[in-house]
Amino acid sequence: MSLQNKSIISIRDLKKEEIELILDKAEEMENKLKKKEPLYSLKNKILASLFFEPSTKTRLSFSAAMQKLGGSVIEIEYSTTVKNLVDKIKMIENYCDVILLRHPREGSARLAAEISKKPVINAGDGSNQHPTQTLIDLFTIRKLKGKIENLNVSLVGDLKYNAVMKSLFYALGIFKANITLASPPELQMSWENIEEVRDKFGVKIFQTNNIASAIEEADVLYVCGIKKENFLDVFEAEKIQKNFRITLDLLENAKEDLIILHPLPKEIEIDSKIDETKFSKYYEQANFGLPVRMAILSLVCE
Template sequence: MRHLMSPLDFTVKELDTLFNLASDIEKHPGKYAHVCDGKKLATCFYEPSTRTRLSFEAAMLNLGGSVLGFSEASSSSAAKGESVSDTIRVISCYADICAIRHPKEGAPMVAASKSLIPVINAGDGGHQHPTQTLTDLLTIRSLHGNLNGFTIGLCGDLKFGRTVHSLIRALLRYNNIHFVFISPEELRIPDYIIDELNEQNATYEEVIKLDDVIGKLDILYMTRVQRERFFNEEDYVRLKDFYILTKEKMDMAKKSCIVLHPLPRVNEISVEVDDDPRACYFKQAQYGVYVRMALIMTLLGLEG
């Protein structure tokens, strides 16, 4: 039985197969409308996450299956002190596959070790969020054409953002990708990620201003810069505009550049950018459903 704990659990070849399936689902949704008839997905969310949970539920419903679960720990047996191991043993009796989100890091792995059904890590604290990374990879593959040979700018909070760390690690398995890290000094990419880039002989550069590099990017991956991450208000006020993507900044970008964001957005992408055809963050959310559909089918061993 297969689980998904980390985006690196799948080999590049397995990911190719998964993304091919997701692309086919995108093109021929009707073909897959009943592949999960009679199957149930349990969404066990120990902390609230509307988007991820709904994306999983939409994926299962699109496949003809049904969903059950809870959306916060207080409405589950965890509130009575039940362990994750016990909960998953019980859920295994009710559902065919389970997506679990938990504030404690490693909780989905504990669940997987005791489960009788496939378990998907839907986010465990600041540790892993593999289906977001799969979503990002599928979006890049679909909109850029492939996962090799491009310049990607990652902009914003590169220190604490698990989404960014996870995406970099996943992209390091592909070829000829140039990384451009755009962040304030306080939020620069951690040294251990830089070490991994050096070990793999990946090319990268670190800059403070988005304006300086936006013209050379094929992909711009925006993240939120939170005020509370700065040591003082003065620095925040001085730097915050560097990381807000505006129509003027988009004028400097390539015509083929695609803009991604894991969402939710606050103010780091001006709403006027939404109408730009290069703004692909809402399409990205749609790809999140396709990739979860493909993942559910793969882990359940189903074919279209």
């Protein structure tokens, strides 16, 4: 099995075995980083980092990953969307071995992959997909819990517009986790997505607008923020944000070995007092970004 020259656009494009290959490679990368072994497998390879909207964490993480592997990075940022994405991709492909693309328009990464002679890695295309973050999430869960299958995983927050949640939801279906979806009615996961995952993978999916019930039986609590711009009424948005905030009180009935994850950076959705508790694993999760993205680049470019 090989991912050489394969574009990573959506978690849907990856078979379970391919995901496991990436996770195993990430484990290998993590061990090499700990031992401070020299890594030059991508020497003379170039990553073109093409961002049409800001995302400091993803951009820096991939840049560090490429340089750790001995490669180099061309960074290109645009403050606004450029009309002719096709021309940009056709030009940039001449100067690199792989393209990292972040674009606010859904489907932009797929379009880029279809026209590019070089593999494209989707660093987020609007509210559609964010596959590399999902691979980090899966690695974190497997690393900290020893498995993904049959775990009770609760997704809390914006399940309608958040690309990370959509990607992770599908991936949890692939690995047969039991999934609870907790969100305000206005931000529920689409019924089409729920039906697709339930019918395709036969997993148990529960829906609730009660955070306490989502926490009670959870092995993993994955939280994302709720953005005010998705509401017409700012005051209503603030009210919902407060109602979907994870606090210490809510964790009183949580499992002893519950882990809380978040793609970061977080705002008010998790009480800062939780940062120092045994439940908080989101900073550890962020640290796993480097070996996972090294694994992706290594498998795609070698």
